[in-house]
Amino acid sequence: MRPNSILHPELAKALAECGHTDIIMVTDAGFPIPKDAHRIDLGFYAGQADVLDILRMLRKEIFVEEVAFATEVKTHHPDLYKNIQEIYTGSGAVFKGTTHENLVENLAPKAKVVIRSGSLNAWANFALVASTDPFAWFTEENIEILPAYVERRKRITENEVPSLSRINGQ
Template sequence: MKADRILHPKLAEALATLGHTDIVLVTDAGFPIPADANRIDLGFWPGTIDVREILRVLRTEVFFEDIRFAPEVRDCHPALYRDIQHIWTGSGATFTAATHEALCRDIAPAAKCIIRSGSFDPWANFALTASTDPFAWFTQESGVKPLPAYSSRRESILANRVPELLS
């Protein structure tokens, strides 16, 4: 057993297979998960395991460039929004609005895996788009300059920026 690593074998495998732009969807307990999805069920009691716990662990394990969620998180659930901002501060990830309908209809079927939490928090559904390490791919030794998106992510990480949902 590896200390300080994900112990759930299916979750560890799903994360190990992620490539750039693959989607991991982390959901509340009631999200309608498609029947053919790669479903990883971590919820076993109301509130356990909480979506925040899952996001905190994922934040340490994988680079993500975009976090999509319903604007109601910002507008109607300020405590969850602050927690999400805190989790993703300094990650270089952007926040993008996606309606609950879009998460269900468009994003869930496209997700590489869907992790269901035990959260009963309203709108606690987050689509995480995997990225690459913006520092490892563009080094001085390679002589290749990063595209603006990578430069922006690097700056955001170095500045420890707090992400904001703009739309």
């Protein structure tokens, strides 16, 4: 066994195959997963494995530049919103609000992997956009750092708390 690493071989492989801008969906137990999706089912009983546990684990394993979720999370489930903010504080990720329909109809079919939790937590469906380590790229002299990397580095350095501020992908 590998200490402090993902034990689920299919999940470890799927994450290792992701690249910059790939989408990783993390869903509740009832999310309608597309039939052709690369589905990794971690739900084994109502409430287990919880979507927040999965997101916490992913936070340690992958770089994420964007977390998209239904805007209702902020207004209809403030505890879930607060938990998501805590998980992604200092990650450099930005929050993008969208509709549940957009998650189902557009983002899930584009996802490289869909991880289903056993969570019965309302509104608990998230599209994570994979990224790269913003401090590992653009390290050579005489190379201009892209503005997006400058901004992500700043959000990480300043331990910024992400906030949902706009609708995307409607």
